[in-house]
Amino acid sequence: MRVDEKARRTGSEVTLDMSPEEFRQWGHRTIDWLADYLASPESYRVLSQVHPGMVRDALPAAPPSDPEPMEAVFQDLDRIILPGITHWNHPDFYAYFSSTASGPGILGELLTAGFNVNAMLWKTSPAATELEEMVLDWLRQMIGLPEEFRGVVYDTASVSTFHALVAARGSVRDWDVREKGLSGPDAPRLRLYTSVQAHSSVEKAAIAMGLGRQGVSKIVVDDQYRMNPYALEAAIESDRAGGWTPFAVVATVGTTSTTSLDPVPAIADISARHGLWLHVDAAYAGAAAMLPERQDVRAGCDRADSYVVNPHKWMFTPVDFSALYCRRPEALKAAFSLVPAYLSTPEGDTVTNFMDYGIQLGRRFRALKLWMVIRYFGVEGLRARIREHIRLAGLFRSWVRDDPAFDLAAPTPFSTVCFRLKGTDADNRDLLGRINASGKAFLSHTELDGRYTLRFTVGNVRTTEEHVRRAWELIQSLA
Amino acid sequence: MRVDEKARRTGSEVTLDMSPEEFRQWGHRTIDWLADYLASPESYRVLSQVHPGMVRDALPAAPPSDPEPMEAVFQDLDRIILPGITHWNHPDFYAYFSSTASGPGILGELLTAGFNVNAMLWKTSPAATELEEMVLDWLRQMIGLPEEFRGVVYDTASVSTFHALVAARGSVRDWDVREKGLSGPDAPRLRLYTSVQAHSSVEKAAIAMGLGRQGVSKIVVDDQYRMNPYALEAAIESDRAGGWTPFAVVATVGTTSTTSLDPVPAIADISARHGLWLHVDAAYAGAAAMLPERQDVRAGCDRADSYVVNPHKWMFTPVDFSALYCRRPEALKAAFSLVPAYLSTPEGDTVTNFMDYGIQLGRRFRALKLWMVIRYFGVEGLRARIREHIRLAGLFRSWVRDDPAFDLAAPTPFSTVCFRLKGTDADNRDLLGRINASGKAFLSHTELDGRYTLRFTVGNVRTTEEHVRRAWELIQSLA
Numbered sequence: 042m043r044v045d046e047k048a049r050r051t052g053s054e055v056t057l058d059m060s061p062e063e064f065r066q067w068g069h070r071t072i073d074w075l076a077d078y079l080a081s082p083e084s085y086r087v088l089s090q091v092h093p094g095m096v097r098d099a100l101p102a103a104p105p106s107d108p109e110p111m112e113a114v115f116q117d118l119d120r121i122i123l124p125g126i127t128h129w130n131h132p133d134f135y136a137y138f139s140s141t142a143s144g145p146g147i148l149g150e151l152l153t154a155g156f157n158v159n160a161m162l163w164k165t166s167p168a169a170t171e172l173e174e175m176v177l178d179w180l181r182q183m184i185g186l187p188e189e190f191r192g193v194v195y196d197t198a199s200v201s202t203f204h205a206l207v208a209a210r211g212s213v214r215d216w217d218v219r220e221k222g223l224s225g226p227d228a229p230r231l232r233l234y235t236s237v238q239a240h241s242s243v244e245k246a247a248i249a250m251g252l253g254r255q256g257v258s259k260i261v262v263d264d265q266y267r268m269n270p271y272a273l274e275a276a277i278e279s280d281r282a283g284g285w286t287p288f289a290v291v292a293t294v295g296t297t298s299t300t301s302l303d304p305v306p307a308i309a310d311i312s313a314r315h316g317l318w319l320h321v322d323a324a325y326a327g328a329a330a331m332l333p334e335r336q337d338v339r340a341g342c343d344r345a346d347s348y349v350v351n352p353h354k355w356m357f358t359p360v361d362f363s364a365l366y367c368r369r370p371e372a373l374k375a376a377f378s379l380v381p382a383y384l385s386t387p388e389g390d391t392v393t394n395f396m397d398y399g400i401q402l403g404r405r406f407r408a409l410k411l412w413m414v415i416r417y418f419g420v421e422g423l424r425a426r427i428r429e430h431i432r433l434a435g436l437f438r439s440w441v442r443d444d445p446a447f448d449l450a451a452p453t454p455f456s457t458v459c460f461r462l463k464g465t466d467a468d469n470r471d472l473l474g475r476i477n478a479s480g481k482a483f484l485s486h487t488e489l490d491g492r493y494t495l496r497f498t499v500g501n502v503r504t505t506e507e508h509v510r511r512a513w514e515l516i517q518s519l520a
Numbered sequence: 521m522r523v524d525e526k527a528r529r530t531g532s533e534v535t536l537d538m539s540p541e542e543f544r545q546w547g548h549r550t551i552d553w554l555a556d557y558l559a560s561p562e563s564y565r566v567l568s569q570v571h572p573g574m575v576r577d578a579l580p581a582a583p584p585s586d587p588e589p590m591e592a593v594f595q596d597l598d599r600i601i602l603p604g605i606t607h608w609n610h611p612d613f614y615a616y617f618s619s620t621a622s623g624p625g626i627l628g629e630l631l632t633a634g635f636n637v638n639a640m641l642w643k644t645s646p647a648a649t650e651l652e653e654m655v656l657d658w659l660r661q662m663i664g665l666p667e668e669f670r671g672v673v674y675d676t677a678s679v680s681t682f683h684a685l686v687a688a689r690g691s692v693r694d695w696d697v698r699e700k701g702l703s704g705p706d707a708p709r710l711r712l713y714t715s716v717q718a719h720s721s722v723e724k725a726a727i728a729m730g731l732g733r734q735g736v737s738k739i740v741v742d743d744q745y746r747m748n749p750y751a752l753e754a755a756i757e758s759d760r761a762g763g764w765t766p767f768a769v770v771a772t773v774g775t776t777s778t779t780s781l782d783p784v785p786a787i788a789d790i791s792a793r794h795g796l797w798l799h800v801d802a803a804y805a806g807a808a809a810m811l812p813e814r815q816d817v818r819a820g821c822d823r824a825d826s827y828v829v830n831p832h833k834w835m836f837t838p839v840d841f842s843a844l845y846c847r848r849p850e851a852l853k854a855a856f857s858l859v860p861a862y863l864s865t866p867e868g869d870t871v872t873n874f875m876d877y878g879i880q881l882g883r884r885f886r887a888l889k890l891w892m893v894i895r896y897f898g899v900e901g902l903r904a905r906i907r908e909h910i911r912l913a914g915l916f917r918s919w920v921r922d923d924p925a926f927d928l929a930a931p932t933p934f935s936t937v938c939f940r941l942k943g944t945d946a947d948n949r950d951l952l953g954r955i956n957a958s959g960k961a962f963l964s965h966t967e968l969d970g971r972y973t974l975r976f977t978v979g980n981v982r983t984t985e986e987h988v989r990r991a992w993e994l995i996q997s998l999a
Contacts, residue, residue, distance in 0.1 A: 080541075400679060
């Protein structure tokens, strides 16, 4: 580093940022580094093979007092960080819900970081608020929600569901929970309903919002892991007779374990009959609602009070981006709006101030990346990719079905296949360990009917039929 | 667009991502666009001057069916988005808490988007978890918190404070709130304490977690806007006598309106005496705890149970990045951990799985950007910049003091000056409107003792003495 450059950076002369020219230089370097990385994800082992503490031990225990050259940072990126990365960009990442940051999405994030606006108020960047409104309306049209639904972006589906349930809680009649909270001799004992296959975020939301685990009633599922609506209605009626105040139902379109679809139309009937808020968790499978041939994914969702879908799961948008739609966004605002004097604005109700719709005051300009993803691929391009993933999962499923050493463990409504090696839980656990240790594919597991089950999910935009075929051959060879 | 390229992108042939070469091309273009933008922020009006709906009306009402050329996206960036941006990067942004994305921070975000890892579990990218642990320990050392404090990154201070208070709630004895919630005849009526000058996020957290607004007792402040500890203790004792269960105190180091410091040592004494959880909100001013000459910023914070500081506020790190430190992180884990079968891992307690410490399951690899910021500037470089901002605010304060047309409205412990034009609230509102409409500077306001008050805060890494001087001349000329 030149002496004058060091002086500038330590502030003994001036105290500014990296100069625009230096930013340009290192920006190009970073883009080249990433382009090389994205060109050859397969040169890495999918699941990081480092041992606990290896990354930490390679880092200095104390921060540097003086500036370090950017060159040193890039060296450490290769030397320390890369070996500790589990490559979500790898086409052989088949674990959890495989997701990818597409090129246009990454460039959208770069612009977001560069603008660095806090979109808490309309005036703190009108483009951030209005693009968010518009792009979420595009997405609403794509997945077929009715016109009255309004969207808001949060970071994750867990946070979207939390906000939906707090809005639901605030809609309970005859009790001002915002003012009085949940305690006190006259307070209702609130309970919400979801299936035993629902995502853990529903229970986490109930804990955080003060309902406790007892505030969640978990409804049984049928043999295809779908909520049993008769059991739902029976639980509501029994609870009401027992002094509980039922207030919300969470249905899932694409559960985490098997991607099963709860019977939303029947659940919507029951919710309407009992005056309960219906929240639909379509975080993963909502993307498939874009397909005209998959009207089953939309069924009943038009009758929900709130609906969450995550473009960062199966729409090639970098994490984080979760879209929550509410039929009555004013319920969300009534639950969360709290405007201190220092944030009051003269625009009033003529504009949306998204800080009114959630816990977070600070909000990134996240709409840019989804806007770029939709424009780059086009709706038809996105549909084609989701169709292809469903086709690839269907292929994989057929290979499992035809191999006598394996059993299918659940239906495959989307791009996730649940299966088992014939044998014990330990056999399956061992097999998964060998697959993942190979570095050539990364699968995850779940538990179905008390049994250890392997999960294979296709969601990476770089995964081809050849990848899936090789992964299956690997699994067979290690079985 | 070439026909074969369009075929690839619509998926009629294959269904992949933007190619690495196309990513490289558009990545360089994006970097150049941003470098040009960052080289000339002053060519823009700070506060966007668009009218409500202008951005929305310029966008198509429906998403494109077919792919669009990236060139069109860049044209719209210039034509539609830029006019709707309020330029947080502008050196004359003096509103709220002025914050900036420095060059190394932006490049860190670019890498984060490229890796696109979900750092929910250690194994889903060990480097993300271990770099987060290490960089937060660096920051802990920099701001002087004791060794036993462990950090976790959330998006915003509002979410950090919410998590701290849920952990505090879970630490109340003789009531299993996680299991039973807050309702029922035997449930305690919980109350927390904070000053009338505390951030609105404290009350928002109380509402969300089921305490209601009645669950927050707002303690009066002295003539320098600092919590009155005698009033705090009196409120606790009176509430306890009245059947409430006090459980937490939130002290603020750097309030939002005036950046006043609550007397944390006295509040820590009271919290200890009554067995209450002490949370310190140092979201903005915690950065100043890095300065050896500002031990006042650290006083008493070593006795907190939790402490939040936001590198995205005054440490040149792009939004979002909020660091929550807990003395007993196991309290956070006890409140939030919920591990479904599909996320169980064999590593057990030998590693940190950050999903156990919060609502969010999805977590970006945020540590990269702070790591790059600290390494690029060095601790001394960061200190120099914070010192310079405090110096510039001191200069501005002296000019206000020496101008008989203006009054100072509060002390200036950091880089925020509260002041008023002598006259009515309407005069001050008008003056602020004229300043902001000029596009040459952007200030915000607050209310102090019922009076409309102007706020001028220095926090942008590109702000120099010349900028501050010109801004003051502008204010004088418009007064």
